[in-house]
Amino acid sequence: MVRGKTQMKRIENATSRQVTFSKRRSGLLKKAFELSVLCDAEVALIVFSPRGKLYEFSNCGMQKTIDRYQRLARDVHIDSEAVEQNMQHLKCEAANMAKKIELLQISKRQLAGEDLGSCSVDELHQIESQLERSLSNIRGRKTQLSKEQIEKLKEKERVLKRENRILREKARQQPTPDGEIVPNNQIIPHADVETELSIGILERGTTRPPPQH
Missing domain, CATH: 3.40.1810.10 (Transcription factor, MADS-box)
Structure with missing residues (x-):
């Protein structure tokens, strides 16, 4: 059945x-x-x-098992409460962070000159002051970078001059074709040659001026 x-x-x-x-x-x-x-x-x-x-x-033993159960159940309850409190704390932090992000976005748009219709006169003064401080900081940083660049160029110029002086000293110590080294005080410096270049078509009846010595 x-x-x-x-x-x-x-x-x-x-x-x-x-x-x-x-x-x-x-x-x-x-x-x-x-x-x-x-x-x-x-x-x-x-x-x-x-x-x-x-x-x-x-x-x-019934009582032993019951005590063990109550102890573990209490721990689980405490852990559950801790997890719940932690979750609530994280939710509050997330909400506060979202508000901060929103305020930062509004401030960014206002600094860019947008969404100014709802601003009062005092708020506009604050935005203007903030922009002036930002501009001052930018100019100060720009000036600092310019000074650092000028110092680097000056240092490079000093290095080049030092290297040029060393090369001139070496050139003065070069031997002559007969194997003798000409002292520095007997070396005749190269004469500078002045040239004058005229670019363009000369007019009829004009002559090119003689070079000046």
Whole structure:
């Protein structure tokens, strides 16, 4: 005979309900015992009948298991509260950060000359003062960079002059074709040659001026 599927609802007949309770209770206690033996688990089972009669099973002592459960449940509750508080704190921080970002975006647009219609006279004065301070800082930085660049160029000029002086000293010490070294005081400096270049077509009847010596 095929056993029908039991519906999960309260059994209305009192006798049938009592019989079912006795059978299921015995099976439940048996399963709890098997679980504790086969899996070496700490098991505690408490069952109250419809009339209030207590049935229990514990392989490690009921009170010990209950104390352990209460301790762990309290820790879990505390952890849950800590997680909830942390979540609330993070939400508040996120909201404050979003407000700061919005204010910074508004300030950026106002410094760029946008969205000024809602600004009062005092706010416009503040924006103007901030722009003047920013411009002053930019000019100061620009001046500093220019000075540093000029100093680098001056240092480069000093290095080039020093190298040029060394090369001239070496050139004065070069031997003559007959193998003699001409002293510095006997070297004839090169004469500067002046030239005058005229670019363009000469007019008829004009002559090019002689070069000046």
